Amino acid sequence: MEKDKSKALNRSRSTVRARERSAGSVKDDLPYEITIAILGGPQVGKSAIASQFLWEGFVSDYKPTVEEFNWVEFEMTLGGRLMLQIIDSSGSRDFIAMRDLYMRTADAFIIVFSVDDPLSFEEAKSIIQDIKSQRRSKAPIILLANKKDLFDERSDWRVKGIERYAINEGIRLMECTAKRREEVDMAFRELLEELRETRHLQATELKKRRQSMPTTRTRPGELINQDFDKKKHTCAIS
Template sequence: MQRRTSDRTGPKPLERSCSTIRPSAARRGRARSTVPFAKQQEYTLIVLGASKVGKSALVGQFLWDTFISEYRPTVEEFNWIEYNNDAGDELLLQVIDTGGSHDFLAMRHLYARTGDAFIVVFAANDPDSFEEAKRIVEEIRERNMKRAPILLLGNKSDLYESEGDWPCENVRKFASAQLIPFVPVSAKNGHRVEQVFGELLDQMQGFHPTIMTKRRQSMPSARAYSGIDISEIERIAKKHSKSTCVIS
């Protein structure tokens, strides 16, 4: 997809940033943001879905225009992008790529409450992942009090000639009933990925990425800018690891 360039007086196009993986506790303790919180508007985009549906690959396409072919199970990865415009407004977008394992449902509950926008992903060739996506959408509706926008994505559309060949049934019917948009995409070839991410961000009140330009990338601090407490996520993960430990 080609982007249109603009003259000096027109809006600047959205640029991508690289992502960062949540650092160790020692590194987080040293991390500091030089931008005063009071001068920034902060937004969090959460990417949710079952395991192996291509969440990380979609995030990679959005951030770097690159397809990540190697599968690597994700617990959570925080991607931080700072934007500004000609008027000097500063906005921070946090993109959280979540794990799809049922072992981390407590984390998903936390994300569902706190996100400003959601992308829920399922795989076109996996009906079970669509059922999981339905549960996630319903949970967001129940827990999120912000009326945050939700986008349902059917990834791996490149595996089929048409949507009618998908084994997943009633996808559009479900999306219509939930009053959310549904878009078939392909992380492999990048089909519609940048477009749908941009359209979702445009639905977030006050965030208009088409007229913003990426300024820099920040490292996570002890408390996420979105209001998600990273220490709370660590507590949940630690509790889970203890509860699933088997002594023989």
């Protein structure tokens, strides 16, 4: 386990260093780079959300994540390219050093909790507090309530006090089921909109140009209603 954690952390640091060297380099015609980290406790649906956004399919089988890096390159309507890196992090505290690294280096965050698990909401609040305490500058955060399809009414959710917490912390609260692509896409669109305002990103619509493919941990055969070879994905921000 310690060997796996060391390898993963070194890989994370290498990726961050590479991103920092290349970001904003107009001379080399490199894309503008943004990193979004998906954080949360175990089994809240982080990998399912990442897979839905990246490959338009729902991962039905749970497999613990150590670390997954994926990317999407978009063409921007006003010219240029945007390289969006998605970090699907481990929910286990065995990999806390990796999570701390993401908190310091990512450009924006999606913090996920499950509406049927009050402890996952407490973990989400702890993560948000850690992000705010570790960073020198404010970063956009979306607090994403996942698995809403488990209940007919929002009042039936086992997690309470969500709206009040989000208002007090000044962060955006959204809800979804990872089974519905449009709901997952909306969370990413809102986060990109906040990034556009804070990073002066000149784009109104992003058209997917190319992207990483599913790893052996998330094989195409495990994605439900997934057809990433045929679909062209756009992400509009207004």
